[in-house]
Amino acid sequence: MNSYHGLLRSSIRIKKSLALYFATRQIRPFLDEGDWKFAVEMEAILSVGKDLVVMAQTETKLNAAYGPVLRKDAHKKYTAETMMVIDVDNWKNTTRASRIPVDVNTFFLKMEDSVG
Secondary structure: OOHHHHHHHHHHHHHHHHHHHHHOOOOOOOHHHHHHHHHHHHHHHHHHHHHHHHHHHHHOOOOOHHHHHHHHHHHHHHHEEEEEEEOHHHHHOOOOOOOOEEEEEHOOOOHHHHHH
């Protein structure tokens, strides 16, 4: 799961570069704004659980006590009204992305949309 998160995050990071490349080469972009919005939202969802997954893969007696704390934190973030998503337009030349809160009810794909 952590590798999926990293791949998605690095793809989001090059959004501006891709847009500039497509504009200079006069190539029609293959991803529209809906695709990028979905990618940013998926990154936010994967970002919440990545620490928990790493903990489960590397758990030892020394750090086993962190498991319940991380699970409680992940549950709190997954059930919140908002999630912190990457602010792509304001992501500068740093590895740490700036994040903004977004209401989960405005996410691109809601569960009830995909079921019915």
